[in-house]
Amino acid sequence: MSRTTPKAEKPSTRTAARWSAVCGVAAIGLGVAAGELLAGFLSPSVSPVTALGGVVIDAVPGWAKELAVSLFGTADKIALITSIALVTLVLAALAGLLEYRRKGAGLVLALLAGAAGLAAVLTRAQAAPTAAIAPVVATVVTMLFLRLLIQRLETWRPVREAVDMPLARRSFVQLLGGTAIAAVVAGIVTTVVRRAGTVVSDFRQAVALPAPVTPAQKVPDGAALTLAGLQPLVTPNADFYRIDTALIPPAVNPPEWVLKVTGLVEREVQLDFATLLSKPMIERHVTIACVSNEVGGDLIGNALWLGWPVRELLAMAGPKPGADMVLSRSTDGWTAGTPLEALTDNRDAILAVGMNGEPLPLEHGFPVRMIVPGLYGYVSATKWLTELKVTRFADDQGYWTPRGWSDHGPIKTQSRIDVPRDGRSVKAGTVQFGGVAWAQHRGVSKVELRVDRGNWQEAKLAPGISTDTWYQWQLGLQLSVGDHEVQVRATDATGTPQPEPRTPVAPDGATGFHTIRVTAN
């Protein structure tokens, strides 16, 4: 019977509002965890969260992606997941508040979010029809628990009368606690399932790579210099840079893999994994690089690739006259447009299955990717490869071209100082400098350094493994006490030095000299 005074009502409503936000978070938490758990079984490579992430990645403009890569480097994916989590958290709290204010309002918000998740899943290229189940279940669970929780909250703290009813309170707290525990448990089980979703990793372990019929060129003596701090001549798989639009690497099961050759061809051809492995394989060291690599950057790596020449497969299909491009497609829908010529000439573009003596790591395109010497990855190095469409530049575009990048992407001549590091203090006198230079498919003929814009001095250039790989270089420079600027430039084997003007990475790769500052004392 006792009416509380308006004074006592205020703080009490505020507490209730806070609890309603918590209800929203718990309900969405349970919904999302349930959806992810289900997706772990039904469609491991497309869950509502990864699909939403994929949509965000595809939707953000090129410059924002650039910014993300430059801010977070290869941690850009973690940054994206964190942002999605934060946005979800805010939306969830809002849904709780709304539902408490007005029955049904929070449910509408949850429904809209669920619809967005469903739409995201359906737009993913590798989504099987079963992938739609997870976002639907996630939405239903969220809405159900949101209503239940808010209902109990209202019995405990009615919107108008702020009466504290211990019994109602207990029942509310029990449901809330139960929901939260269920969300956490579902989350943990999801992680375990994902880990156990090592099905594809198991297949990878089981792949026995054939020996190459044409083994790699011998690494020339002296190709790897001994200066401490240089990157290894061949980059270990674990340290190899990774760039792609996939939030988690697509899971491709080799027995189910097929590569289709379509488009302007005499006859369409299909290749399965066992047949590919039975082909005469070649092995090649090739240094691949990302067009987004800044001057001095590390989005570049050199590996020993095992594979079958793309030209052999294209010859089976017979490209029709007029074709000048091959649009290669990944299982996740990503595409690259490569000049037909680069895939058929003698540069040994390959359908790669091996990387440094192992099957391709999942992040690097397992089971099959393309490797094309001399071209940036975005126009050539398609991972999780599934289709080669023979076409024309006039008719088709790869993923990045409509997003502000050139349709052609030959790798530009570049050089990098790795020793000493930018900003370091060194001992005045003779200081050893070292690093790498690359001009894939042309080769490097000369590397030079200059101190404080003085005369260019020629470095010792180690022999490259081939013109398609990077070269190491070393030079001792005389440094007097004080601050110095040191620059490097490479000249390719056609005699063209790399240009001095600084240009940004877009649309077709950065130019300019890598420049570092050191203090000698």
Ligand SMILES: Nc1nc2c(c(=O)[nH]1)N[C@H]1C(S)=C(S)[C@@H](COP(=O)(O)O)O[C@H]1N2
């Ligand atoms: N399926 C797919 N393949 C892809 C990409 C991608 O986003 N999706 N990115 C390309 C780009 S931009 C580069 S630089 C190389 C990087 O290959 P890596 O991750 O093995 O170093 O892969 C290429 N292949």
Ligand SMILES: [Mo]
């Ligand atoms: Mo790239």
